[in-house]
Amino acid sequence: MAAHALLVDLGRCIGCQACVVACKAGNELQEGEANIRIREVVRGKFPNLSGSFVHHRCFHCADAGCVSVCPTGALSKLDGLTAVDAAKCSGCGYCVDACPYGVPKMVDGRVSKCTACLDVVATGGVPYCVQTCPSEAIKFGSREAMLGLAAQRVAEIRGQFPNAQIYGETQLGGLGTLMVLPDDPETLGLPAAPQVPALVNAWQKGIQPLTQGFTALGLITTGLAFLFARRNHRLETAARREAEAVAEKEARDGDVH
Amino acid sequence: MATSTERRVLRYLPEQRLVHWLGVASVLTLLVTGLALLWGPLSFLAWGGVSTLLHRGAALLFVALPVAYFVLNRTKGQELLKEIVTYNREDWEWLKGFPAYFLGRTTHLPKQGRLNAGQKLHHLGTFLAFIAVTVSGLLLWFAKGQLGGAGLAATAAVHDVAMLAVTILIIGHVYFTFVYGALPSMTTGYVSEEYARLEHARWLEEVGADSPASDAAGAPQSVTGD
Numbered sequence: 001m002a003a004h005a006l007l008v009d010l011g012r013c014i015g016c017q018a019c020v021v022a023c024k025a026g027n028e029l030q031e032g033e034a035n036i037r038i039r040e041v042v043r044g045k046f047p048n049l050s051g052s053f054v055h056h057r058c059f060h061c062a063d064a065g066c067v068s069v070c071p072t073g074a075l076s077k078l079d080g081l082t083a084v085d086a087a088k089c090s091g092c093g094y095c096v097d098a099c100p101y102g103v104p105k106m107v108d109g110r111v112s113k114c115t116a117c118l119d120v121v122a123t124g125g126v127p128y129c130v131q132t133c134p135s136e137a138i139k140f141g142s143r144e145a146m147l148g149l150a151a152q153r154v155a156e157i158r159g160q161f162p163n164a165q166i167y168g169e170t171q172l173g174g175l176g177t178l179m180v181l182p183d184d185p186e187t188l189g190l191p192a193a194p195q196v197p198a199l200v201n202a203w204q205k206g207i208q209p210l211t212q213g214f215t216a217l218g219l220i221t222t223g224l225a226f227l228f229a230r231r232n233h234r235l236e237t238a239a240r241r242e243a244e245a246v247a248e249k250e251a252r253d254g255d256v257h
Numbered sequence: 258m259a260t261s262t263e264r265r266v267l268r269y270l271p272e273q274r275l276v277h278w279l280g281v282a283s284v285l286t287l288l289v290t291g292l293a294l295l296w297g298p299l300s301f302l303a304w305g306g307v308s309t310l311l312h313r314g315a316a317l318l319f320v321a322l323p324v325a326y327f328v329l330n331r332t333k334g335q336e337l338l339k340e341i342v343t344y345n346r347e348d349w350e351w352l353k354g355f356p357a358y359f360l361g362r363t364t365h366l367p368k369q370g371r372l373n374a375g376q377k378l379h380h381l382g383t384f385l386a387f388i389a390v391t392v393s394g395l396l397l398w399f400a401k402g403q404l405g406g407a408g409l410a411a412t413a414a415v416h417d418v419a420m421l422a423v424t425i426l427i428i429g430h431v432y433f434t435f436v437y438g439a440l441p442s443m444t445t446g447y448v449s450e451e452y453a454r455l456e457h458a459r460w461l462e463e464v465g466a467d468s469p470a471s472d473a474a475g476a477p478q479s480v481t482g483d
Contacts, residue, residue, distance in 0.1 A: 065406060071294035072303045090303035092294055093401040097409035106402070109306050197407035199414075207414045208295055211421040218425050222432040225360060229436040232361030240364075 003080025005143035006116060006127065007150055008055045009180040010188070011157045011164070012137035015040060015053035019129035019138060026117065026128030033107045035114040036129060041188050052181075054188050058082055058103045058114035059168065060176025065196035066095035066104055068204050074111060075104075080143055080176045081116045100172070100194040116140070116176070146178050153180045163187075172196070265447040266461065276326050277443055279318060284427070286315035291420060313398065320391055340372060341381040348374035361436055368458035375433075382426050389419035 020036045029035065036057045043050050060081045067075045067082060074089035075082060091109035096102075104113045117127035125131075126140045139146060150166045157164045161182035168175030171194055185192045269277070290312040293302035302308045327334035347367040351358075351374040354366045358375070372380065393416040396404070404412060434440055437456065442448045453461040 069409070072300040073297075074304075088300075088304045089306070090294065090309055091306040092303070092309065094409060094413070096402045097404045098406045100406065197405075197410060199407045199410035203410040203414045203417075207417050211417050211424075212296060214421055215424050215428075218428045222428055226432060226436060229359065229361030229432075233363075233436055233438075236362060236364060 003143040004116065004121065004140065004176065005080060005146040006060070006130070006177045007139040007141075007146040007180070008177060009137045009139070009150075009153055010052050010054060011153060011161070011180050011182050012135045013038075013053040013055070014135050014137070016134060018132045018134060019055075022128040022132035023114070026120075027115075029112070030107060033105070033112055035112065039189065043183065043187060050182070052183070052188055054190065055177075055179070056101070056103075057177060058116075059101055059172070060114075060116065061100075061171070062173030062176070063196065064172070065098035065100060065200055068196070069094040069098040069200060078118060081118060082113075082176070083118050084111060084113065084115045086110050098196065098200055100191065100196060114177075143174070143176065143178075150178050150180050157182060264450040266450055266453045266464065267446060268442040268448045268453075269446045271446065274443055274446055276322055280322055283315045283318040283322065284423070286311055287319055288420070288424065288427075290315070295417065316394060316398075323387065337380065338384070341377045341384065344374065344377065348377065351375070352378075363455055369456065369460070370463075371457060371460040373456065379426055379430060382422060386419045386422040386426070389415055390423065393419065 015038060017038060020034060020038060023029070023036050024034060027035065036055060039054045039056060041052050041054050043052075062077070062080070064075070064077060064082050067077055070076075071092060071094065072088045072090050074085050074087075075095060076085070077083070089110045091106060091111075093106055095104040095111055096106060104111050106112070117125075117129075120127060121140075127138075130138045130140045139149060141149075147166070147169065154164045154166055157180070163181075163183045165181050165184075167179040167181045167185055167190060168177060171191075179190075181188055181190070289299070290302065290308040293299045293308045347369065350367045351369060355375060357365060393412050396412045397409075397416060400412075401409075434443075438452065439448070439456075442452075450461070
């Protein structure tokens with residue numbers, strides 16, 4: 001299936017928190033658990049102030065650090081989104097450290113983050129946040145369509161916000177949560193070029209296969225060598241015992257004479 | 258094989274054997290539950306977090322055992338540490354002859370003490386890997402969520418490589434145990450005099466087949482070997 005994406009339009013968001021509540025209710029999240037958080041960022045100096053409500057939720061990266069470190073397959077990529085299978089989660093917490101956005105949280109020993117309501121999407125619906133947003137700031141659809149919509153919106157608000165831009169077109173292989181920003185990402189507290197540390201890849205794609213390979217090599221080598229070594233040891237032991245028996249006999253015979 | 262009447266030599270005291278087998282239980286548990294996070298086909302063991310609990314329980318035993326042993330047997334512990342960093346000319350000769358020893362041949366090797374050069378290196382490697390795996394393991398347990406991506410990768414990589422070292426050491430340990438029939442030393446505590454003469458001739462000269470320890474243990478001095 002074609003890649004899906006969410007589009008969060010900060011030019012439209014009024015900070016009402018309806019999406020936060022709908023997400024909690026729809027996904028039956030626990031008290032204190034939240035998959036969307038909204039941060040108010042105020043820029044400029046009085047009286048020339050402007051404010052934005054910056055959404056913090058899973059960015060559904062194409063090159064997702066969390067997916068690459070997840071050892072059990074609890075996190076996986078599905079149609080451009082990052083899916084969660086909580087039953088497979090071991091609670092190891094690797095994803096918490098690996099995410100460049102600090103998104104995944106551990107709740108009751110299980111990973112908790114936005115899944116773009118994949119269960120609802122699977123039945124033809126749209127995520128709860130999209131359903132409930134009163135200012136139509138959150139959209140959901142094919143990534144291509146969302147990028148088109150985002151470009152259109154950026155053009156619309158450029159007059160008012162000269163630095164307006166799309167966020168997530170290229171970051172981390174392309175994000176599944178696109179944003180229309182009224183200003184530079186850094187000004188709004190978003191990293192312009194987030195990265196999964198090279199060490200994470202070295203660990204996952206270098207060290208881990210290496211440990212598996214050397215373990216297998218060790219088992220095969222000793223397994224094969226055992227056949228020869230055991231035989232050699234038997235032969236050597238037999239030869240030594242024979243020599244000792246002969247020597248003993250000679251010594252005994254010597255005593256007699 | 259010829260049957261011969263053999264004297265036996267006390268090799269390991271009951272408490273040493275207990276520590277050894279508790280160590281085996283903890284390490285095997287740690288290895289399997291750890292592999293669940295490293296090797297896809299075993300990852301189902303980690304679903305739901307059961308293997309995590311087992312891993313931590315076994316980790317406590319894994320760390321507590323040698324620490325307790327060294328605290329309770331300070332002299333023996335210090336002797337062991339000194340022994341595994343001291344290598345004489347015979348040790349180097351032995352190491353040069355290792356390839357043939359690996360394939361079951363011993364006639365070319367010089368007499369060895371309580372530990373042969375390979376066993377010394379084995380213990381030294383185990384000691385170093387123990388420290389690396391314990392420190393990185395404690396970080397992964399208690400500093401999780403504060404390590405960051407690079408920190409997590411570095412810590413986990415150290416943990417993985419240290420456990421690779423432990424795994425290779427264990428494979429070698431089990432291999433030589435069965436090539437040279439050394440298992441009785443850790444089950445009964447005794448080895449045959451023939452085995453002792455073959456593998457640890459200098460040690461046998463020191464303790465003698467009639468060592469007081471074996472008298473104290475009250476075990477029969479003469480048994481039928483294989």
